[in-house]
Amino acid sequence: MGAIRTATKSVGSMDATKVLEEGAITPAATLPAPTRPVTPEPEPSTWHVTAAIYGFTAAMALVTIALCIFGPQHGEGPIRVLFSQPVMAAVVCVTWAAAVWAPVSLHYRGNTYLFVLAEVPMLIGLVYLSPNLVVLCGVVAVAFSFALLRRQAVIKVAFNIASVGISTVVAAIVYRELLGTSSPVSPVGWGAAAAAIIATEVCMDSTVRVVTKLSGQTAERRGPLQLTAQALLTLATMCLAIVVLNAAWLNPWATIPLLLVAALIIGAYRGYTRLSLRFSSLQHLYDFSETMGSANLEPSSMSVDVLKEVCTVMRARRAELILAEPSGIPRRISFDDRGASGIEPITLDDSSIISQTIATGEPSLHNTPAGDPPSVDSIAGTYRDAVVAPLMNRHTPIGAIVVLDRDEEQDPFDADDLRLFTTLVAHASTSLERARLVEELRYEVDSKSHQATHDMLTGLPNRILFLTRAAAALNESGGVAIVLLDIDRFKDVNDTLGHAIGDRLLCEIAERLLRAVSGRATVARLGGDEFALVISDVTDPERAVEIVHELNIEMQRPIKMDGLTLAVTASAGIAMAPEHGDDVALLLQRADIAMYVAKERRGTVEVYSGEHDQNMQRRLMLGGLLTHALETGSELSLMYQPIGDVTSRDIAYVEALCRWNHPEHGFIPPEEFIGIAEQMGLIPQITDFVLNEGCAQLARWRDAGITIGLAVNVSGREFADINLVERVDTCLRRYDIPANLLTLEVTETEIMADLAAATKVLYELSAKGIKLGIDDYGTGHSSLQYLHKLPVNELKIDRSFVTNLPNEASNRIIVRSTILMAHSLGLYVIAEGAEDELTCAMLAEAECDFIQGYYLSKPQKADDLQEWILGGAKLEFAPVTKIPDSEGAALMLMSKSG
Numbered sequence: 001m002g003a004i005r006t007a008t009k010s011v012g013s014m015d016a017t018k019v020l021e022e023g024a025i026t027p028a029a030t031l032p033a034p035t036r037p038v039t040p041e042p043e044p045s046t047w048h049v050t051a052a053i054y055g056f057t058a059a060m061a062l063v064t065i066a067l068c069i070f071g072p073q074h075g076e077g078p079i080r081v082l083f084s085q086p087v088m089a090a091v092v093c094v095t096w097a098a099a100v101w102a103p104v105s106l107h108y109r110g111n112t113y114l115f116v117l118a119e120v121p122m123l124i125g126l127v128y129l130s131p132n133l134v135v136l137c138g139v140v141a142v143a144f145s146f147a148l149l150r151r152q153a154v155i156k157v158a159f160n161i162a163s164v165g166i167s168t169v170v171a172a173i174v175y176r177e178l179l180g181t182s183s184p185v186s187p188v189g190w191g192a193a194a195a196a197i198i199a200t201e202v203c204m205d206s207t208v209r210v211v212t213k214l215s216g217q218t219a220e221r222r223g224p225l226q227l228t229a230q231a232l233l234t235l236a237t238m239c240l241a242i243v244v245l246n247a248a249w250l251n252p253w254a255t256i257p258l259l260l261v262a263a264l265i266i267g268a269y270r271g272y273t274r275l276s277l278r279f280s281s282l283q284h285l286y287d288f289s290e291t292m293g294s295a296n297l298e299p300s301s302m303s304v305d306v307l308k309e310v311c312t313v314m315r316a317r318r319a320e321l322i323l324a325e326p327s328g329i330p331r332r333i334s335f336d337d338r339g340a341s342g343i344e345p346i347t348l349d350d351s352s353i354i355s356q357t358i359a360t361g362e363p364s365l366h367n368t369p370a371g372d373p374p375s376v377d378s379i380a381g382t383y384r385d386a387v388v389a390p391l392m393n394r395h396t397p398i399g400a401i402v403v404l405d406r407d408e409e410q411d412p413f414d415a416d417d418l419r420l421f422t423t424l425v426a427h428a429s430t431s432l433e434r435a436r437l438v439e440e441l442r443y444e445v446d447s448k449s450h451q452a453t454h455d456m457l458t459g460l461p462n463r464i465l466f467l468t469r470a471a472a473a474l475n476e477s478g479g480v481a482i483v484l485l486d487i488d489r490f491k492d493v494n495d496t497l498g499h500a501i502g503d504r505l506l507c508e509i510a511e512r513l514l515r516a517v518s519g520r521a522t523v524a525r526l527g528g529d530e531f532a533l534v535i536s537d538v539t540d541p542e543r544a545v546e547i548v549h550e551l552n553i554e555m556q557r558p559i560k561m562d563g564l565t566l567a568v569t570a571s572a573g574i575a576m577a578p579e580h581g582d583d584v585a586l587l588l589q590r591a592d593i594a595m596y597v598a599k600e601r602r603g604t605v606e607v608y609s610g611e612h613d614q615n616m617q618r619r620l621m622l623g624g625l626l627t628h629a630l631e632t633g634s635e636l637s638l639m640y641q642p643i644g645d646v647t648s649r650d651i652a653y654v655e656a657l658c659r660w661n662h663p664e665h666g667f668i669p670p671e672e673f674i675g676i677a678e679q680m681g682l683i684p685q686i687t688d689f690v691l692n693e694g695c696a697q698l699a700r701w702r703d704a705g706i707t708i709g710l711a712v713n714v715s716g717r718e719f720a721d722i723n724l725v726e727r728v729d730t731c732l733r734r735y736d737i738p739a740n741l742l743t744l745e746v747t748e749t750e751i752m753a754d755l756a757a758a759t760k761v762l763y764e765l766s767a768k769g770i771k772l773g774i775d776d777y778g779t780g781h782s783s784l785q786y787l788h789k790l791p792v793n794e795l796k797i798d799r800s801f802v803t804n805l806p807n808e809a810s811n812r813i814i815v816r817s818t819i820l821m822a823h824s825l826g827l828y829v830i831a832e833g834a835e836d837e838l839t840c841a842m843l844a845e846a847e848c849d850f851i852q853g854y855y856l857s858k859p860q861k862a863d864d865l866q867e868w869i870l871g872g873a874k875l876e877f878a879p880v881t882k883i884p885d886s887e888g889a890a891l892m893l894m895s896k897s898g
């Protein structure tokens, strides 16, 4: 009988000595201990493994029986008789069974050695019983303790019985053959006893190795330490057995105190083992706290550290950590001899011992009764013994840690282990909580730094990060392009469709920009509707322009939002490094200037040039001066350009044209300052000035006996503001001017751009009797059909079509067809820019209703105009006549043709 069994810490690998102790000979039991949960009990891999083991067992049994019947000791009796054979057999059986059932376990350097003292009854039996009876005693004792006490499976019991049988019969043969006629208590007897014990040991070891091989496992290799320990313990058992035999030989009663002393020593040793284990637990607890104190504060690696430590301290084969905060998905990390699993999500099933601990916050101990099949848990999987303790956050359980299966099966978890484990987990809770707090802090720091460097709305880098990236690009790259993009008329989207749509539009634009640059540049949002790009490694501005065109194509694809289809365009300015500067601030400023020029020129992209700068400087200067001029009102004045009625030839009304004469900079053309005013948002002040001044003048003319209409230019953007109606109305009432004397002119392109917003205001103005005219008609691409839907009264054909009328056949066709169409829609037509009589005559011939132009009069001061009108001014021109010529038809003035 093997005296020493080691149960090493190895978890998955087959420990050959366990074969006998735990009877781990079914293929199922030789598989690695299940570490993944809810794996079904593994099926015996193949029936032939089972058959082979049974075959081997049967062979051993047959050999044993054959040796008993035909062996050299066949028929031999006991060497000496102490009691009658049945009594002696009973004594041997009982002591043998007790030795097998309760081995002494030695814990040394993480290994547990099981010390089976069965050699003592065996040697006594070899002397005081007939050899065959010794074999029978061994078989009965093993059968009793494995089948009844430990309730092993049939196959294991059968193997263990056969193994003990053959080892004992071999021991009996060796003993009797070596002993011969010598006394058992002589040196020869001692040698024979030692040889018999070694023979048993070797024989049993061999059978275990065979069965290990049969079940497809490789027997564990024992290190020198284990081999030495085994040899020493074999020697100790051997000596003990010989001492007991000698005592029994000399005086059987002497064995009683001897056995008593042995029992006391074993008892004391067991007590000592418990104490030392408890002490080592305390040591472990201390080590554990220390390890946790210095552990990695990364929560997942901290969890693995915790699991590794609890496995060591609890001498468990595996452990699991389950986190189940109410706010998150339950998840777990497992640890076994193969290492840690990743974090995996799980569902908390109420039946699980883990769920129960999390629900109650109470630790619990779960041991499967000896002989029962292993327990199965929906989370922890298959286990024999388990201890679960809750992970607490203050007073709330937020998870649990479970350790499963002791390294050595003979020593399941007990109440002391539960207490120790609960303490460990409480320590772990604190450490994990600390790791979690650190993670939270880290997350907060990360998100704060993200917030500080990114735009909240679009998630793009913000100005701060843009400046950093641009500076880095300038350092690293030979050529950098800085692009500033400004969405055209974005303010109108916000004003008319609301900020929610505006925000969504910005996000969509951000996405499109990102998609279009596809990693070639950093895209940032600098604020409002302004985006910026840093493009590295470009030296040719054309390349940057190309990229901007690509962006524009992407942006111009219609954007559908809440049933509306929006088309977005952007104006871009580009500054190149190193040509236009080598620091980010300067480059941004220059890209900004280029962008303004692009907006002004209604182009999409402009590369910075020195000219722009002067332009910009003048604009900035004029902007400041204009604000001042509007405050004082002294530098601004109005000129009036008359408009004649083609039918009656009377002066029907005048167009008020704003003039700015600066004391220092002189005359500033309206084209220049109106543009600046539009960009600076000063247009409403200019409109108010012109309206007031114009209406006041109309009142003065009325007093002078002149009743005349007034046309005022209004910027398209103003029609988005409902206050315009109130402002115009107040002005008319202030000077008591009938609404139908006032015409508001707005350019075609402007009104089309703001159509949605403008419609309501236009209708309200129209309802008050104020007339509306479309200025510069023909420069945009709007369809008359569309304009007709608005409450528009008149159409002013742009002077580019009119000025050259006599020489441009195509203009004649355009003018003629425009007049025809406008009339068919019930609109009056005015032609501006008529500079000569022939033009006027041609316009009249084309049935134009009103004419404005230098031919009739240049814009005049109010007083001059008053005098001019009172002097009987008329729109005078001679009608044209058609004279056929070689080309078809030419028009000539009647007066000139004679």
Ligand code: C2E
Pocket: 641, 656, 657, 658, 659, 669, 670, 671, 674, 686, 687, 690, 712, 713, 714, 715, 745, 775, 776, 799, 803, 832, 833, 834, 835, 852, 853, 854, 855, 859
């Ligand atoms: P507009 O509204 O189309 O005004 C007509 C412009 O054509 C005036 O230029 C006028 O002097 C010019 N013009 C009239 N007849 C002839 C002609 O026979 N030949 C030529 N070559 N030009 C002629 P002006 O006064 O320089 O105004 C330019 C533009 O400035 C105006 O174009 C208008 O868009 C804007 N503007 C002028 N005053 C105001 C104002 O008070 N408010 C707003 N919003 N815009 C104004």
Ligand code: MG
Pocket: 655, 713, 745, 775
């Ligand atoms: Mg006008």
Ligand code: MG
Pocket: 775, 776, 796, 798, 799, 832
């Ligand atoms: Mg015009």
